[in-house]
Structure formats: structure tokens, C-alpha cells
Amino acid sequence: MEPLDQELESSELELPTEPMLLNVGPAHPAMHGTVRIVMELSGEIIERCDVQVGYLHRGFEKMCERGNWSQVFPYVDRCNYVSPMLNNVGFALACEKLLGITVPERCQWYRMILGELARMSDHLTCDGAMAMELGAFTPFLWMIKGREMVWEIMEEETGARLTHSFGRVGGMAAPPTDGFKEHTRAVVKHILTIIDEVERLLLGNRIFLDRLENVGVISAADAVSLGWTGPCLRATGIPYDVRKAHPYLKYGEVDFDVPVGTTSDSFDRFMVRLAEMRQSARIIEQCLERMADKGPVNVDDPRVVLPPKEEVYNSIEGTIQHFKIIMEGLKLPAGEVYSYTEGGNGELGFYLVSDGSGTPHRVRIRPPCFLITAGLERVITGQMMADVVPSFGSLNMIGGECDR
Amino acid sequence: MPSFKLDDKDIPFEPGDTIIRAAQRAGVDVPHYCWHPGLSVAANCRMCLVELMPPPGRPAMLLDVLAWDDLHQTYVPQKKPKLQPACQQAAADGMVVKSQTSEHAVRARSAVQELLLLNHPVDCPICDQAGECRLQDYWLEHQASKKRMKDEPIHKPKGVVFGPTIVYDAERCIMCTRCVRVSAELAKDPVLSMRERGNLNEITVAPGRQLDHGYTLMTEYVCPVGALTSSDFRFKARVWFLRSARSTCVGCATGCSSYTDFDPRNQKIYRYRPRENAAVNKYWMCDDGMLDYQRIHEGRVLEARIQGEGVSDAVALEKAADLIKQASPQKTAILLSAEHSNEDNQALLDFGKALGALQLYYSGRPQGQGDDILKSADKNPNTAGVLALSGGRAKPFTDLVAAVKEGKVGVLVALGSAIGNPNDAGALKDLKNFVALSTHDGPIADHAAVVLPASSWAEADGTFVNRTGLRQESDRAINPQGASRPAFRWVQELAKLLTLTLPWKKVSELRSLSQGVDASASSPSAPPPGGE
Numbered sequence: 001m002e003p004l005d006q007e008l009e010s011s012e013l014e015l016p017t018e019p020m021l022l023n024v025g026p027a028h029p030a031m032h033g034t035v036r037i038v039m040e041l042s043g044e045i046i047e048r049c050d051v052q053v054g055y056l057h058r059g060f061e062k063m064c065e066r067g068n069w070s071q072v073f074p075y076v077d078r079c080n081y082v083s084p085m086l087n088n089v090g091f092a093l094a095c096e097k098l099l100g101i102t103v104p105e106r107c108q109w110y111r112m113i114l115g116e117l118a119r120m121s122d123h124l125t126c127d128g129a130m131a132m133e134l135g136a137f138t139p140f141l142w143m144i145k146g147r148e149m150v151w152e153i154m155e156e157e158t159g160a161r162l163t164h165s166f167g168r169v170g171g172m173a174a175p176p177t178d179g180f181k182e183h184t185r186a187v188v189k190h191i192l193t194i195i196d197e198v199e200r201l202l203l204g205n206r207i208f209l210d211r212l213e214n215v216g217v218i219s220a221a222d223a224v225s226l227g228w229t230g231p232c233l234r235a236t237g238i239p240y241d242v243r244k245a246h247p248y249l250k251y252g253e254v255d256f257d258v259p260v261g262t263t264s265d266s267f268d269r270f271m272v273r274l275a276e277m278r279q280s281a282r283i284i285e286q287c288l289e290r291m292a293d294k295g296p297v298n299v300d301d302p303r304v305v306l307p308p309k310e311e312v313y314n315s316i317e318g319t320i321q322h323f324k325i326i327m328e329g330l331k332l333p334a335g336e337v338y339s340y341t342e343g344g345n346g347e348l349g350f351y352l353v354s355d356g357s358g359t360p361h362r363v364r365i366r367p368p369c370f371l372i373t374a375g376l377e378r379v380i381t382g383q384m385m386a387d388v389v390p391s392f393g394s395l396n397m398i399g400g401e402c403d404r
Numbered sequence: 405m406p407s408f409k410l411d412d413k414d415i416p417f418e419p420g421d422t423i424i425r426a427a428q429r430a431g432v433d434v435p436h437y438c439w440h441p442g443l444s445v446a447a448n449c450r451m452c453l454v455e456l457m458p459p460p461g462r463p464a465m466l467l468d469v470l471a472w473d474d475l476h477q478t479y480v481p482q483k484k485p486k487l488q489p490a491c492q493q494a495a496a497d498g499m500v501v502k503s504q505t506s507e508h509a510v511r512a513r514s515a516v517q518e519l520l521l522l523n524h525p526v527d528c529p530i531c532d533q534a535g536e537c538r539l540q541d542y543w544l545e546h547q548a549s550k551k552r553m554k555d556e557p558i559h560k561p562k563g564v565v566f567g568p569t570i571v572y573d574a575e576r577c578i579m580c581t582r583c584v585r586v587s588a589e590l591a592k593d594p595v596l597s598m599r600e601r602g603n604l605n606e607i608t609v610a611p612g613r614q615l616d617h618g619y620t621l622m623t624e625y626v627c628p629v630g631a632l633t634s635s636d637f638r639f640k641a642r643v644w645f646l647r648s649a650r651s652t653c654v655g656c657a658t659g660c661s662s663y664t665d666f667d668p669r670n671q672k673i674y675r676y677r678p679r680e681n682a683a684v685n686k687y688w689m690c691d692d693g694m695l696d697y698q699r700i701h702e703g704r705v706l707e708a709r710i711q712g713e714g715v716s717d718a719v720a721l722e723k724a725a726d727l728i729k730q731a732s733p734q735k736t737a738i739l740l741s742a743e744h745s746n747e748d749n750q751a752l753l754d755f756g757k758a759l760g761a762l763q764l765y766y767s768g769r770p771q772g773q774g775d776d777i778l779k780s781a782d783k784n785p786n787t788a789g790v791l792a793l794s795g796g797r798a799k800p801f802t803d804l805v806a807a808v809k810e811g812k813v814g815v816l817v818a819l820g821s822a823i824g825n826p827n828d829a830g831a832l833k834d835l836k837n838f839v840a841l842s843t844h845d846g847p848i849a850d851h852a853a854v855v856l857p858a859s860s861w862a863e864a865d866g867t868f869v870n871r872t873g874l875r876q877e878s879d880r881a882i883n884p885q886g887a888s889r890p891a892f893r894w895v896q897e898l899a900k901l902l903t904l905t906l907p908w909k910k911v912s913e914l915r916s917l918s919q920g921v922d923a924s925a926s927s928p929s930a931p932p933p934g935g936e
Contacts, residue, residue, distance in 0.1 A: 302548040315551050316524040320543045323528050327535060327644055 019047050022385075026055040030133060030389045034399030035373070037380075037388065044385045051376045056399035064363035068329025069095055069169060072363060077163040079365060080401040082125050083118035083344035085154065087401075088167030093248060094339035094350035095169040098332045103299050107171050108249045109291035113184060114157065114166075115249075116280040116287070120191060121150040122344030123231070123273040123280075126396040130270055131202060133389045134211050139198045146191040153183055169330060170305045171298030181288050188281045195277055212267035216379045216391030220264065226378075227371035230346020231276060232395055235261035235268035242342040254286045266394040273396075304330045329358025345369040345396055367401040406497035410434075410454075411505045415495075423490040423501055424452055434503055435513060435542055437520075437628045438580035439491035442687040443589055449580050450516045451542065453487040455506035456499065487512055510546075517547035523557040523603065525575045533630030535643040539578070558603045566596075567615035569691060570624055570632055574606040577631035583607060583623035590688055590777065593617040607631070618775060621694040625678065634675075636695060641667060641674045649881035650679060652868050653689060654743070654785035654861045655696035658778050659870030660685035664697065664862055664881040671882040673697045673862055683874060690778050700862045703845045705821075706886025709855040717856075717887060721894075724854040725901040727837040731814025733760035737807065740798055741820025742768030742784035743843075744891060745866025745878070747911065748858070749790050750918035751892035752819050752841070758904035763813065764797050765804040766790050767848075769822040780871055785861075789869030793918060800824070805831040815839075819858070819891055821846040839898075841891045857888035864890040865911070867918065875919070 019040045025031030034056040040048040060075045076087040089111045096103065103111070128143030151161045156177055158164035166173050202208045218228075220236040233240055239258045243251040259275035261268030298305045302321050311318030324330075334356035340349040346368030353362040372395050379395070380388050405416040410427055417426035424434045425441065437449035458464040465486040470479040485508055490501070503509055521539065528534045560574035581598060584607065588594035595615055599608045609615055615623065624632040643665075651664040653676065661681035666673045676697050678689040708720030715723075728736070738756035740749045756764065766787075774781035790798060801824050807813050808831045815837040821844035823829060829847035832838065840852035843860045861868075863884045869875050884890070892914055899906050908914040 303544065311550070314526065316521050316526050316528070317543065317547075317549070317551050319526050319528045320521075320540045321548075323534060323540060324544050 017042075024388070026052075030392070032392075032397060032399060034403065035392075035397065037376075039385070039388075041385060046381055046383055046385060046388070049377055049381055051373060053370070053373055054403050056403040058404065060404045061363050061365060064360050066359070068358045069332055069360055070325075070330065072360060073165045073167055074163065076167075076365070077165050078400050079367060079404060080122070080344055080348070080369075080398045081162060082398060083122035084162065084164055085114045085118035085166065086122075086341065086343045086348065088164065089115050089249075090339070090341040090343060090348045091350055092167040092169055093341060094337055094352050095332060097339045098335060098337040098352060098354060099169070099301075099304065101170060101299050101301055101304070103171050104296045105250075106175075106292045106295045107297045107299075109287045110172060110176055110297065111167075112249050112251070112254075113284050113287045113291070114154070116284045117150050117153060117184070117187075119280050119342075119344055120188075120277050121147045122396070123277050124150075124191070124194075126393070127198070127270055127273050130212075130266075130390055130393040131198070131208070133393050134208055136202060136205070136208060139201055142194050142198055146194040149187045149190060153180075153187055156180070156183065168298070168305070170301055171296075175297040176291070181291070181293075184284060184288060188284050192278065192281055195274055199274065209267065211387070211390055212265065212270060212394075214263065214265050214267075215383065215387045216266040216269075216394060218264055218375060218379050222378060223264070223375065226375040228346065228375060230343070230368050230372070231272045232269055232372050233346065234258065235272045236264035237262055242340055242347050246340070248341055250287070250290075251283075253290075254283050256283050266390050269394040331356060331358050332360075340366070343368055343401075345372065345398065345401070365401075365404060367404060369395070369397045370402045373397045373402050406495075408495050408497065408499035408501060410501045411503050417495040421495050423454065423493050423495050423499075425491075426495050427490070434490045435546060436491060437538055437542075437578055438582060440582055440585075440626055440687070443582060443585040443626070445492050446581050446585065447489040447492040449520075449578065450489065451513055451546075452490040453509050453512045453516070454490045454493070455485050455502040455509050456488050456493065457502065459498075484508055513542075513546045514549070517542055518549070518552070520578045521547070521551070522553055523560075523575065525557070525562075527573075527576060527630065530639075531576065531630040532633050532638055532643075533576075533627075537630060538628035560604075560606055565635075566609055566632070567620055569620045569635055570615050571635050571638060572607060573631050573633070576629050577605075577607060578629055579605050579607070580628060581607075582626040582628065583632055586619065586622045586626055587615070587617065590622060591617040591619040592777075596623070618690050618692070618779065619688065619777070621691050622678075622688055625689075625694075634694075636698075637675050641665075645669070646674060647881075648677075649862075649879045651676070651862065651881065652785065652870075652876045652878040653693040653696060654868065654878075655690075655693040655783065656772070656774070657780040657782040657784060657787055657871040658684065658693075659785055659868055659874065659876055660689045660693055660778060661876065662689060662693070664879075666862075666881045668882075671885075673700050673881060684870065684872075684876075685778055688778060690775075692772075692779065697862070699844070700860050700882075701885075704860070704885060704888070705842050705845060705849050705855055705857040706888060707857055708887060709849075709852075711853060712850075720854055720856060721897050721901055724839040724856065725898060727839055727853055728759070728815055728817060728898070728902060730837045734762055735812060735814030736761035737763035737765060737804060737813045737816045739801075739804060739816060739818035739820065739848075740764070740766040740790050740794060741818075742766060742782075742787040742790045743820045743822060744858075745786060745861065745864070745868055746789045746793060746875075746918040747864075747866050747914050748819060748841075748891035748895075749786070749793050750914055751895040751906070751908075752817065753793055754906050754908070754917070755817070755895045755899055755904065758899060758906060759902075761815075761817075763804075763807060764794055764799065765801060766794070766798040767801040767804075767818070767820055767823045770824050770826070782871065785868045785870070788871060788873055789867070789875070789918075792869065801828060808832070808835060818842075818848050818852065821848055823847050841894050843888070856891075856894045857886060858891040858894065859884040859888045863888065867915065 019042050022039045025036040036052040038050045064072045076091045077084040124143040124147045128140040132140035155161045158166040223236045241258045256279045307318040307321045312322040332354040336353045338351045349366030351364040355361040407414045407416040415430045434452045436452040438446045466483040469484045471482040473480045562573045564572040566572050584596045587596045595610050624634045646665040648663040653660040653662045661679035663677040665675045707714040768784035772783045805828045818840045821842045832851035838852045839854045840848045841858045842849040843858045849855045862881045
């Protein structure tokens with residue numbers, strides 16, 4: 001130990017300058033409970049970092065291989081659990097692509113409305129949490145209130161707030177409820193107000209802007225090479241949206257814009273999500289207008305759709321149909337398919353391999369935020385330690401989806 | 405080879421083949437209920453109707469029909485080709501046949517299927533056939549539409565007892581007559597026939613008779629629907645929970661190929677099914693064989709015993725090794741078993757060789773009734789195998805009885821559970837140093853000083869040689885029951901305790917050792933273990 005009275009000028013003592021290793025997560029609240037980042041800090045600057053995922057790996061894809069195709073729905077529910085309906089619909093569309101069937105129009109509109117509501121819930125959560133992590137608690141509460149309204153619609157429609165398991169191959173578990181349109185219109189209107197209020201509250205706030213602007217920047221080229229999609233990619237200025245680029249359901253028939261960012265920083269990602277909610281509201285309004293109040297929701301194909309219960313109990317044909325689908329599982333023809341939709345975080349892909357038996361041979365999920373999280377290292381290297389929280393938040397990594 | 409075209413696929417055939425038989429051989433399925441490759445052609449279900457294209461230059465055979473015209477809401481006269489049953493139509497060179505590609509055949513099948521389900525009860529939830537029922541499969545493949553008939557379906561007798569093994573449900577029956585033909589053609593006992601017509605049609609047993617020939621379970625096996633059910637399997641299991649192992653029936657020396665259907669959850673076997681094998685049993689098995697699976701769970705030795713008292717494996721092994729040391733090799737006898745696989749017998753043979761034992765005998769289950777269809781009088785699955793392995797040196801059980809009486813046997817190491825003549829059991833009583841590897845209770849397990857529980861044929865892979873010298877492998881279905889282990893494992897443990905060296909360490913080595921023996925070299929003069 002150096003003597004206390006030694007003069008600093010005359011000593012040969014050097015300040016230790018080797019970088020400090022800091023471990024954040026996985027049980028850190030700002031890591032959303034599921035990611036670990038090992039950082040090498042020079043002062044407060046991150047010199048290098050290692051992002052480690054997988055703490056929420058539950059082996060969904062493997063589990064899918066033991067039941068039948070319908071039993072996959074509860075698993076996909078639990079991937080991106082902030083917008084499970086988008087996963088449900090995405091998986092149903094993949095199965096339908098392999099079967100070569102298209103659901104009735106009413107169901108397509110219904111799926112779009114529920115999907116866009118789910119997207120709103122996703123974006124409300126992400127932007128709300130971002131604000132909260134920067135100390136702005138009021139916008140968080142407001143946005144979660146908005147999300148709660150969306151979930152009330154979901155509960156009304158599906159019986160479950162979060163894990164709906166509502167999608168079905170060839171349709172939906174139930175047709176829209178009577179008050180669905182009215183309820184949705186009211187909620188969407190309310191959410192738009194919330195978005196306006198949040199904007200007024202945050203966009204005039206110096207602290208909020210300073211913490212986000214020009215922080216967590218990634219180049220468009222990097223984002224593309226990493227396989228980024230969704231709001232994070234669009235914040236870099238690339239207007240790729242599966243709904244526009246490869247329209248599915250009725251997205252080709254509705255008017256909406258693809259908002260893009262310019263500087264591809266955390267602020268852009270925040271703003272893109274806000275703008276997308278407004279577009280979702282536009283889409284929902286058009287869908288509500290065009291969705292018929294009556295008509296079939298499920299496709300008329302006995303291979304995939306369960307018969308009404310009175311037929312199951314009273315006719316042998318109904319019993320057989322029920323038996324084939326429940327006991328043996330609906331049979332997707334042997335082959336493979338890749339089907340992709342715009343999930344809350346970007347391109348949500350399902351690669352299915354069927355061997356023609358009732359049990360999936362392989363279900364591979366392309367989780368958008370797995371690829372986005374792969375870019376986290378590039379986003380935060382060279383930044384201040386404190387900026388990790390909003391940058392990571394703006395990527396909206398969902399553990400369930402990333403780790404599966 | 406001549407060939408015809410079926411849905412644009414070339415199907416080669418042998419002269420005399422019907423369309424369906426040639427197609428089946430080529431791996432193309434023409435839907436059918438009444439046709440069975442092992443039975444005569446009835447052509448009564450009409451499910452295999454196909455459209456035959458007329459030969460070039462000849463007019464098509466057309467029928468005048470009335471077809472519903474949706475546009476004008478009336479019937480209009482039309483022509484439609486006369487369809488032919490593929491099961492009866494002989495194939496001809498260059499013939500063009502349309503099955504799934506013929507709009508008329510597809511419609512006809514859908515109509516046939518609708519007709520067959522017209523009066524069918526809503527029984528799937530309580531029907532044993534559910535899950536392997538043709539009506540279910542074909543409804544989805546060929547009909548897939550709702551019932552149009554609004555009337556109450558016709559009700560017919562249910563739960564009719566046909567005999568000790570079969571219960572009949574007339575409501576589920578589609579009158580394909582497969583059961584009638586199995587009785588008449590396979591069992592040569594035409595005890596079933598059909599009575600009444602149309603809606604009242606039902607299968608009936610000849611007056612004063614029961615369905616009680618030796619192949620009654622084949623009537624249930626060929627039944628494409630749930631009309632005939634086996635009273636043994638009835639309400640016991642749901643077929644979609646069962647898994648199948650490829651096995652060989654051990655009920656007699658015929659060695660029919662079979663499937664062992666078991667429930668992996670509770671490790672229980674529920675039934676056997678015949679497995680097609682042109683060289684042995686074609687499509688069939690006898691009732692005795694079909695019910696032989698019951699022995700796997702009945703009367704088993706499930707723990708090691710010393711003088712009839714249950715003990716731990718280690719204690720029993722220790723005691724067994726002690727007993728084996730009690731006599732000189734000259735006075736040590738090895739008893740092989742025709743009930744057990746080549747692997748088990750080879751293991752014991754090698755053990756005897758390592759001991760230097762000079763006396764070699766074999767036993768097995770008593771003789772039974774044979775017939776000229778499938779059943780052998782020799783009720784042991786591996787007589788030929790045992791004789792071949794021992795190179796003909798193994799002597800029948802009666803010789804062992806004589807040797808015991810003469811006091812020539814000091815130690816007996818026995819494999820198996822049964823002996824040919826139950827009266828000979830008395831001779832075993834006098835043996836003090838008697839170690840048995842038994843699957844079942846019986847004269848051997850009863851008289852042995854030490855019994856080691858051996859696994860049955862369903863609990864280990866094994867090779868059996870049937871009466872024609874055909875070597876067949878039987879796969880393991882369930883885990884060894886109780887404390888049982890495959891006999892060769894016990895032999896291995898015993899050899900370890902006695903510091904004997906066996907020429908094998910792994911099962912694969914044991915198997916290849918036992919396969920080195922030419923089964924056809926077995927001495928043809930040797931009698932089966934049950935006596936002549």
C-alpha cells in the first residue's frame with residue numbers, strides 16, 4: 001500500500017486503466033428477465049459486449065412434434081406473448097398454405113382486426129415500457145390502460161386475455177361476438193387518444209428526447225445483413241413490411257402506409273411504433289367496415305374443421321369427422337411450407353414439414369426478435385452504459401419468442 | 405410382363421390377376437371392403453368400382469340414367485359408363501383403367517360410402533374398431549359429406565354372441581361377407597352365412613351351431629368395421645394408444661408372423677395380430693396363437709426364489725452358483741428349452757460347455773392338436789432351433805428322467821417352464837441341486853431349488869426356428885416384467901460368479917454365435933419335446 005502522505009506528482013503510481021467486466025442480467029429488470037449481457041466497460045463506455053440469449057428456452061419446436069397440428073396453437077401463443085393472436089394467425093396461415101385452403105372472407109377480416117389489435121397491444125407495451133425505463137411512468141400507465149382495453153376485447157372474443165389459443169386451421173375457434181364491432185371501434189378511438197396524449201407528454205420532454213435521439217444507431221445495411229425486419233428495420237428507412245410486400249389475408253385490399261424512420265436511432269424506433277398504431281387503427285376501421293355480420297367463419301372442409309356438436313352426437317358422419325380430427329389429428333399433406341406474416345416485431349415465419357401423418361414432423365419458427373437481438377451487440381457497443389436500457393427496450397426483445 | 409394403366413400408372417400383372425390384386429402388388433390402393441387377398445372374390449361392397457376405358461375403336465358400355473339438373477330443377481336423361489368392380493375384373497394387357505381419375509367412379513364410391521353409413525349407429529366412442537375402421541377412413545377419403553337421409557335408421561340386433569370368442573353387432577355390419585368366407589375357406593367350417601335381404605340383412609350362425617372353429621378370431625380380424633368384436637379384446641383398450649412390435653407367435657412350431665400390440669404406458673400386451681408372411685402364415689393366425697399373448701401376463705415367475713421363497717436376485721444367484729458347484733462335470737446336466745429363443749439356449753449351451761457339463765437334454769410344452777391349416781402338434785416355437793444349436797446332442801426329457809432315476813445327475817441347470825409329460829415331474833423332485841431359469845410356474849419352477857425369473861419372448865428380442873427350419877426374429881414389445889431378466893443375462897451373471905468364461909459378452913455376439921448354426925441341419929429323427 002502506498003503511504004498516504006506521498007505526493008502524487010512525484011510518485012510513479014499510475015491509475016489502473018484496464019477495462020471492467022460487468023455482467024448485467026439475466027435477472028436484471030432492464031434485461032426483461034431473460035437476457036444476459038456481459039460488458040467490457042472503459043469508464044462508462046461499452047468497449048465490447050456479449051449478448052447471451054436462451055434463458056427462456058422451453059423447447060417449443062420440439063414439443064410441437066409430439067401432438068397434432070391443432071395442438072401447436074397453445075405453443076405459438078407463448079412465443080410473442082404480447083401479441084399472441086398474430087402468432088396464432090401466422091401458424092394457421094402456414095397450415096392452410098400447406099393444405100391449399102383459404103378461409104372465408106369474413107374470417108380473413110376477423111383475423112386482420114384481431115391481428116392489428118394484437119399489434120397495437122404489442123407496440124403499446126414496447127413504447128410504454130421504453131418510457132417507463134427512462135423514468136416516465138405516466139405514459140406507461142396510460143399505454144398499459146390502452147393495452148388493457150385491447151385485452152378486454154380479446155377476452156370477450158376468445159375467453160382469454162393473454163394466451164388465447166384462438167386460431168384454428170381453416171378458421172377461428174368461434175365467430176365474432178355480437179358487440180365486437182362496436183366494442184372495437186370504441187377501443188380504437190380511445191387508444192388513438194392515448195397515443196396523442198403520450199406524444200404530447202413525451203415529445204416536448206428534453207430528457208426523453210436526449211436519451212433517445214442519436215442513441216442506439218444502426219445502419220440500414222447492417223440491419224438488413226442481420227436479417228432485421230419489422231419496426232426496427234423500418235426505423236432505418238427501409239419500408240419492408242410483409243403486409244405490403246407480400247400481402248396475405250386482405251392486406252392487399254386495405255389502405256395503409258408503412259411508416260419509416262430516418263436516423264434509425266432508438267427515437268425512430270419509438271416513433272415508428274407510434275405511427276404504426278395509427279396505421280393499425282386505419283386498417284381496423286376498414287376491416288370493420290367490410291367484415292360481414294353474418295356468414296361462415298370456418299372453411300367448409302371436413303378434413304380440417306370440426307362438425308357442430310349436435311352432428312357429432314346424432315349422426316355417424318359427424319362422429320367420424322370429429323373422431324378423425326380429434327383422435328388422429330388433421331392431416332396436412334406430406335411436404336414442407338414456409339409461410340410468413342408481419343408479427344409485432346417483424347417477419348414471423350413458420351417453416352413446417354409434414355410427413356402426412358397427423359403429427360408435425362418439424363415446426364420451425366422464425367422469430368423476428370431473435371435476429372434483432374443478434375444486432376444488439378452492434379447497437380450498444382461504444383455507447384454509454386446507461387443507454388443500454390432504452391436501446392434494448394426499443395428493440396422489443398420478447399424472451400418467449402427469441403428463445404422459444 | 406403384360407401391364408395395364410391405372411390412373412396413368414403402368415401396373416404389371418401376371419395372367420389371371422384381377423385389377424385390384426395387381427394394383428396392390430404395385431403398391432396402389434384401390435379402396436375396398438369385401439375383397440381380401442387371401443379370400444375368394446365376393447364383389448359385393450362395390451367400393452372398388454373403376455371405369456374401364458373401351459378398347460380403341462369399340463364403343464363404351466353406357467347406361468341410360470336420369471341425372472338431376474340443378475339449373476332446370478328436374479331430372480334429365482343422361483348416359484353414364486358401366487363401372488366394374490376392380491376386385492373381380494381380370495386384368496388384360498393394355499387395358500386402361502380409371503380409379504381416382506374417373507369422375508364416375510369417385511361419385512359411385514361416395515354413394516356407396518353414404519349407403520353403408522345410412523343405418524350405421526353412432527357407435528365410434530364405444531366401438532373397439534374405432535381408430536382402425538375402414539368406414540372412418542373411407543368416409544374422409546371418399547365421402548366427406550353429411551347424411552342426407554332424414555329417417556330414423558333401421559335398428560338391428562346388437563351384442564349377439566356368436567360363440568366363445570366373437571360378439572356380433574348387426575347394426576355396424578356392412579355385409580361384406582369376409583367372415584363368412586374366412587369360416588368357409590380358411591377354417592373349412594361354413595358355419596356363418598347371411599340371412600334376409602336389404603335393410604334386414606344380417607350375418608347368422610348355422611342353426612344349432614356356434615362359431616367355434618379354430619380360426620374364429622380371423623373373422624374378427626378381417627372384419628373391416630366393428631361388426632365382429634373379439635370378446636377377449638372387447639372394451640379393453642383403445643387402439644390409438646397401442647404400439648406394435650413385430651413378433652413371431654410362440655404358440656406352436658409353425659411360428660406365424662404377428663404383431664404384438666401393447667400399451668407402452670402400462671407395459672401390458674393386449675392382443676396379437678397376424679403379420680402378412682407369404683412363407684409361413686400368409687394372412688392368418690389360429691385362435692390359440694391369437695390368444696397366446698395372455699400367457700405373457702399369466703402364471704409368471706416374477707421374482708427369484710429359493711425353495712419356493714421369494715429372495716433378492718443377488719441371494720438367489722449366490723445360492724445357484726453354490727448348488728452348481730456341488731457336482732462333478734460328469735454329473736452336471738443342462739436342460740435346454742424349445743420354448744425359448746436361440747439366444748437363451750445358446751447362452752445356456754455355452755455355459756454348459758464352460759462348466760464341462762456332459763449331459764445335454766431338452767424339454768418343452770406337451771404335444772397338442774395340430775391341423776393341416778396352420779397349427780402344429782408341437783406346441784414349442786423353437787424345437788428345430790434347439791436341436792440345431794446342440795448339434796443333435798440334446799436328448800429328450802425322458803432320457804433325463806431315466807438318468808435321474810439312475811442317479812447320474814448331480815446338478816441340473818434348466819431353462820424353460822414346461823415338460824412334455826406332466827407325469828415325469830416326479831423325477832425332478834429328487835434333485836437337490838436344481839437351478840431353473842423359468843418364465844412361468846410349472847413343473848420345473850415348482851421343483852427347482854433356485855428359480856431365476858426369466859423374461860418371456862415379448863420382453864426380449866429373440867430368434868426362433870420354426871418347423872420348416874425358417875429362422876425368424878421376434879422383437880421386444882414390453883420391458884421385462886417384475887424382477888425378470890432375459891435368460892442369457894442370468895447365465896452371464898452365473899458365469900461371472902463361477903468365474904467361467906463365455907465366448908460372448910454382448911447380445912449381438914451371442915446372436916451371431918447362435919446364427920452360425922445351420923438350422924436345417926437339425927436331426928430330422930429327433931422327436932419334439934412333447935413326444936411323438
